[in-house]
Amino acid sequence: MEEMKIPPLTCPKTVTVRRNPHWKASPMPSTAFPQIPTSPSKNLQEISSFPSDEILSIQIPQNPQPDLSQASSTSKNLNVFLRIRPLVLVKSGDRNPKPRAKNVWPKNPAKRVAVKEKSAKDKCSKACITVDDSQSVTLSPPLALQTSKWIRSEVYQGFSYVFSADSSQGEVYEKMLSPLVEEFMRGKSGMLAALGPSGSGKTHTIFGSVRDPGMVPLALQRIFKGTTSIDSESRRSFYLSIFEIYSVHGKGERMSDLSLHGGDLFMQQGTVKGLQEVIISDAAEAELLISCAMLRRATAMTNANSQSSRSQCIINIRSTASKRDGNNVPVKDAVLTIVDLAGAGREKRTGNQGSRLLESNFINNTSMIFGLCLRALMEHQKKPRKPLEKHFQDSLILTVKSGEEDYLDTSYVLKQASPYMKIKFDHVEDPSNLVSNKRQFHMPRVEQPKRMKSSGLEPDAVDLAKKERNHRITRNFAKAIWNVLKDYKEKLKAAESEMEILRDKLSSEMEILRDKLSSEMEILRDKLSSEKMRNHELEKQLKIYVDIDSPNAKKSEINGTIENYDFTPSQDQDGNRNGKRVAANEGKITHGTTSSCASRTLYVGNLPWDSCEREVEDLFYKYGPIADIDLKIPPRPPCYAFIEFEEARDAEDAIRGRDGYDFDGHRLLVELAHVGRRSEYRVLVSGLPSSASWQDLKDHMRPAGYVCFSQVFRDGSGTTGIVDYTSYGDMKHAIRKLNDSEFRNAFSRSYVRVREYDHRQDHSRSPSRGRSHSRGWSESCSRSHGRSYRSSRSRSRSKSPEAKSSCCSPARSRSKSVSSPSHSVHQFMPQTHAPC
Ligand SMILES: Nc1ncnc2c1ncn2[C@@H]1O[C@H](COP(=O)(O)OP(=O)(O)OP(=O)(O)O)[C@@H](O)[C@H]1O
Numbered sequence: 001m002e003e004m005k006i007p008p009l010t011c012p013k014t015v016t017v018r019r020n021p022h023w024k025a026s027p028m029p030s031t032a033f034p035q036i037p038t039s040p041s042k043n044l045q046e047i048s049s050f051p052s053d054e055i056l057s058i059q060i061p062q063n064p065q066p067d068l069s070q071a072s073s074t075s076k077n078l079n080v081f082l083r084i085r086p087l088v089l090v091k092s093g094d095r096n097p098k099p100r101a102k103n104v105w106p107k108n109p110a111k112r113v114a115v116k117e118k119s120a121k122d123k124c125s126k127a128c129i130t131v132d133d134s135q136s137v138t139l140s141p142p143l144a145l146q147t148s149k150w151i152r153s154e155v156y157q158g159f160s161y162v163f164s165a166d167s168s169q170g171e172v173y174e175k176m177l178s179p180l181v182e183e184f185m186r187g188k189s190g191m192l193a194a195l196g197p198s199g200s201g202k203t204h205t206i207f208g209s210v211r212d213p214g215m216v217p218l219a220l221q222r223i224f225k226g227t228t229s230i231d232s233e234s235r236r237s238f239y240l241s242i243f244e245i246y247s248v249h250g251k252g253e254r255m256s257d258l259s260l261h262g263g264d265l266f267m268q269q270g271t272v273k274g275l276q277e278v279i280i281s282d283a284a285e286a287e288l289l290i291s292c293a294m295l296r297r298a299t300a301m302t303n304a305n306s307q308s309s310r311s312q313c314i315i316n317i318r319s320t321a322s323k324r325d326g327n328n329v330p331v332k333d334a335v336l337t338i339v340d341l342a343g344a345g346r347e348k349r350t351g352n353q354g355s356r357l358l359e360s361n362f363i364n365n366t367s368m369i370f371g372l373c374l375r376a377l378m379e380h381q382k383k384p385r386k387p388l389e390k391h392f393q394d395s396l397i398l399t400v401k402s403g404e405e406d407y408l409d410t411s412y413v414l415k416q417a418s419p420y421m422k423i424k425f426d427h428v429e430d431p432s433n434l435v436s437n438k439r440q441f442h443m444p445r446v447e448q449p450k451r452m453k454s455s456g457l458e459p460d461a462v463d464l465a466k467k468e469r470n471h472r473i474t475r476n477f478a479k480a481i482w483n484v485l486k487d488y489k490e491k492l493k494a495a496e497s498e499m500e501i502l503r504d505k506l507s508s509e510m511e512i513l514r515d516k517l518s519s520e521m522e523i524l525r526d527k528l529s530s531e532k533m534r535n536h537e538l539e540k541q542l543k544i545y546v547d548i549d550s551p552n553a554k555k556s557e558i559n560g561t562i563e564n565y566d567f568t569p570s571q572d573q574d575g576n577r578n579g580k581r582v583a584a585n586e587g588k589i590t591h592g593t594t595s596s597c598a599s600r601t602l603y604v605g606n607l608p609w610d611s612c613e614r615e616v617e618d619l620f621y622k623y624g625p626i627a628d629i630d631l632k633i634p635p636r637p638p639c640y641a642f643i644e645f646e647e648a649r650d651a652e653d654a655i656r657g658r659d660g661y662d663f664d665g666h667r668l669l670v671e672l673a674h675v676g677r678r679s680e681y682r683v684l685v686s687g688l689p690s691s692a693s694w695q696d697l698k699d700h701m702r703p704a705g706y707v708c709f710s711q712v713f714r715d716g717s718g719t720t721g722i723v724d725y726t727s728y729g730d731m732k733h734a735i736r737k738l739n740d741s742e743f744r745n746a747f748s749r750s751y752v753r754v755r756e757y758d759h760r761q762d763h764s765r766s767p768s769r770g771r772s773h774s775r776g777w778s779e780s781c782s783r784s785h786g787r788s789y790r791s792s793r794s795r796s797r798s799k800s801p802e803a804k805s806s807c808c809s810p811a812r813s814r815s816k817s818v819s820s821p822s823h824s825v826h827q828f829m830p831q832t833h834a835p836c
Contacts, residue, residue: 079395080421081176082137082156082414083163084402085201087127128407129400131164132157139411142404154411156418160395165402169208172397173218180336180395181219184319187332191339195370195417196399197409198308198343205399206313206340207294216290216315216338220283223317239277239318240286242293246311247362258293258313277318290315310359312366313340341367374420396420599648600627602655605669607631607639616641619668623657624650634695638666642673678709678724681731682757685721689748690714696745697721700752704737705730722757731756 130138136157161175180190192215194202208214213221223238242258243265255265257275265274280286298310317336344367398417400410604616613631620626620643628644645651651672659670685697698710701723709724725731739754 076425077160077421078423078425079160079176080158080417081161081163081172081395081397082159083167083172083201083205083397083399084129084131084137084165085199085204085399086165087402126404127402128404129402129410131162134161135159137162137414139407139414141411142407145407154414156414158418158421160421169205169212169214169218172205173215176395176397177215177219178222181222184317184334184336185223187319187321187334189334189336190395191337192395192397193339193341193370194397194399195341195367196343196413197401197406200343200399200401200406200409200413202340202343202397202399203307203309205397206338207290217283217287219317219336219338220280220286223319224281224283224286236319236321238280238286239316239320240280240289241275241277241316241318242290242313243272243275244297244311244313245366246298247359251358253362253366256296258296259289260292277316280317286317309340309342310363312342314338315340341370344368371416374417374423377423378419394425599672600646600651601642601644601673602651603669603671603673604641604643604658605638605671606666607641607668608664608666609633609637609639611639611641613641616643619658619661619663620645620654623654679726680759681725681728682709682759683723683725683731683734683754684757685723685752685754686718687750687752688712688719688721688743689745689750690719691747692719692721692743692745694721696743697723700741700743701734701738701754704734 128140128142130140132138132155136155136159138153138155140153163172163175177192180192184190194206196202204212204214206214207216208218240259243255243262244258245253245255247253255267255272257263257265259276259278262276263274265272267273278289280289297313299307301307315338317338318333319335320333342363344364396417398413400406400413402410602620604620607616611631611633613629616629616631617626620629623645625646626643627646628642630642630644632640632642634640643651643654645654655670655672658668661668661670683701685701688697692712694710694712697712698707701707701710704725706726707723708726709722711722713720713722723734725734735754735756738752740751741754743750743752
């Protein structure tokens with residue numbers, strides 16, 4: 001319903017829209033709530049819930065209620081008043097405008113007139129709201145906002161009363177609160193709430209100031225008008241309680257009792273717990289209490305208000321009357337509630353920041369919730385198309401500011417709140433009925449018939465109805481309990497049988513697991529015992545090593561060479577089984593060596609037992625031209641070989657490439673062949689069995705000292721050996737200890753003679769000369785178990801015997817020789833053994 005209106009003088013170009021009734025509340029968001037399934041889930045075995053609905057659906061004859069149609073009820077709209085705050089002159093640059101100081105007008109009447117005129121002029125030029133009549137106002141946008149076609153002048157009408165900026169507190173009281181107070185005095189409760197943006201004058205209206213008292217002081221004055229203490233005639237008492245709802249830094253909602261000894265309050269089942277009521281006997285006392293409470297109320301300075309309320313403040317004045325008044329009319333209890341809501345405010349206007357801003361959010365939210373509650377009332381009203389039944393009267397006072405700069409705030413409040421005036425109430429006459437009904441139960445039985453009679457019902461009929469009702473309730477309740485129990489019993493049975501099945505399943509599973517575990521345990525135990533045995537054997541072997549090596553370790557310390565110490569045990573225990581040991585023991589070039597030859601010749605250890613020269617060559621040819629390959633196949637694995645490269649650099653490359661290489665499951669040891677060492681501390685060992693090898697001899701002689709060379713040769717007089725010790729002491733010790741000792745190897749045993757080698761006596765047997773006889777010795781040792789594969793490359797063919805002798809391979813054959821087995825005659829390297 002819109003109608004064109006002549007625009008106000010201040011806003012000539014705007015279009016006025018009649019706003020009220022216009023607003024349409026949107027339906028409540030019922031879909032926002034999750035839909036509770038009405039049918040039970042199939043997966044769940046249902047136990048029927050307690051049949052509360054059934055019980056609740058029982059039609060129980062209520063206690064005699066007063067006939068509402070007969071009760072003096074008047075359907076009335078919610079009283080919505082509007083109060084416009086006087087305009088505040090804002091000086092440019094004043095960010096925190098001070099509100100108009102009350103009662104400070106100039107005393108000089110001439111000046112007063114001038115100021116009034118000026119003020120009126122300012123008001124006219126800056127006001128955005130004008131009072132049309134006692135029930136409507138026109139809100140005009142400021143010039144700056146008129147460019148938008150959506151912002152137009154609007155008329156809000158239908159207010160209970162509009163208080164212009166000039167209206168006094170007294171006028172507001174008379175028109176707005178006085179009827180409520182009068183009703184209150186007659187025993188009817190009522191409530192007044194002030195709603196509006198921050199700084200619009202809610203607190204001013206509700207409490208006022210000392211010079212300009214607000215609604216509360218005026219109401220108190222009226223209540224105690226003519227009485228100084230508890231009214232002896234009406235026998236009424238008045239109580240006052242005051243509390244606030246606030247938020248600390250915007251976090252959570254708290255309640256606090258603002259009375260003198262009040263503390264924190266809390267809600268329990270919709271009731272404020274812990275709130276103190278102070279009995280008041282006169283207005284002054286009540287006002288004092290209220291002013292003390294106001295000092296405790298949370299306030300803060302914002303850009304919109306120098307003393308802005310930061311909490312919702314609620315004052316209750318309760319009157320009780322236990323007896324009838326002088327006219328014998330029963331006086332009822334009543335409560336007059338006056339609410340000063342904290343003002344909502346936009347951040348831009350209030351300038352709040354940090355925790356103050358959070359607090360503002362809380363305030364805005366509560367204002368919004370208050371609005372939502374009122375809207376919900378409207379919605380409720382729409383559906384049953386029936387006014388709400390209320391036992392007390394409500395009034396709402398909207399306070400707005402009239403300045404142009406407050407246009408948006410004012411517009412928002414009016415748009416939101418003006419529809420509330422459509423909320424209808426049926427004011428039920430007798431709010432104490434419930435109390436009186438409750439009291440009936442406690443009444444002496446003799447009084448009951450009287451009461452019933454007064455309510456127009458026969459005592460017998462009432463008794464009968466009551467009995468019947470009780471009977472029906474009990475029967476239905478019993479039925480419900482029975483059904484529930486039956487369901488539970490069936491459920492219990494099902495659960496028990498399920499448990500039985502589960503128990504069987506569990507026990508069989510446990511049995512299987514136990515078997516599995518025990519068999520696994522058995523396997524583990526076996527493994528453990530075999531590991532233990534292996535460990536034991538290893539320990540034993542280690543012990544043997546230690547026993548054997550201990551004298552040499554000492555020797556090595558004496559000689560001060562780590563090399564001796566390291567290599568000796570390797571040889572001692574397993575001979576050439578280990579590639580490393582073989583390197584130490586065998587990889588020596590004992591004669592005519594040159595550093596260049598040594599640096600070109602590699603020792604390759606840990607070759608497979610069935611290795612052939614071709615394979616060795618395949619392994620190494622890629623590193624450079626090979627001058628010579630000498631493959632050694634000893635009686636016991638592993639095999640080893642000496643490879644002579646033409647270039648030392650190639651030999652180094654080969655070491656880098658092939659050391660640690662996995663060859664057919666064997667980890668190769670590749671290193672430079674070491675140059676052997678001879679010594680003059682030499683012993684001659686005679687009486688050796690023909691199967692004795694240099695390894696056997698060395699093994700036999702080692703317990704006496706450090707052996708750096710051993711050699712076995714055979715001639716007509718039998719098998720003889722030469723052993724070099726690194727020190728004179730060892731040599732002497734060997735002669736003492738091992739002379740006439742039992743020599744044994746895998747094939748035979750004999751007693752050997754050990755004596756100092758006479759360098760002069762038999763030069764033909766000396767190792768240095770033996771070279772020339774090596775072939776003959778070699779042939780003579782055909783019974784031995786080893787083989788030596790020698791190969792020579794093109795270069796070797798052209799080499800003279802002298803050249804050969806100068807190289808580490810003295811017996812370089814002219815062809816790739818699968819030479820005669822000559823391993824037992826270890827005269828020179830590599831046939832001979834030369835430990836480090
Ligand atoms: N009708 C009025 N006449 C004179 N002064 C007024 C009037 N209304 C408000 N004021 C002054 O305006 C200032 C702000 O008013 P008040 O504190 O009541 O606002 P409020 O709506 O309670 O604000 P908040 O919600 O921030 O607490 C006060 O100084 C008050 O004296």
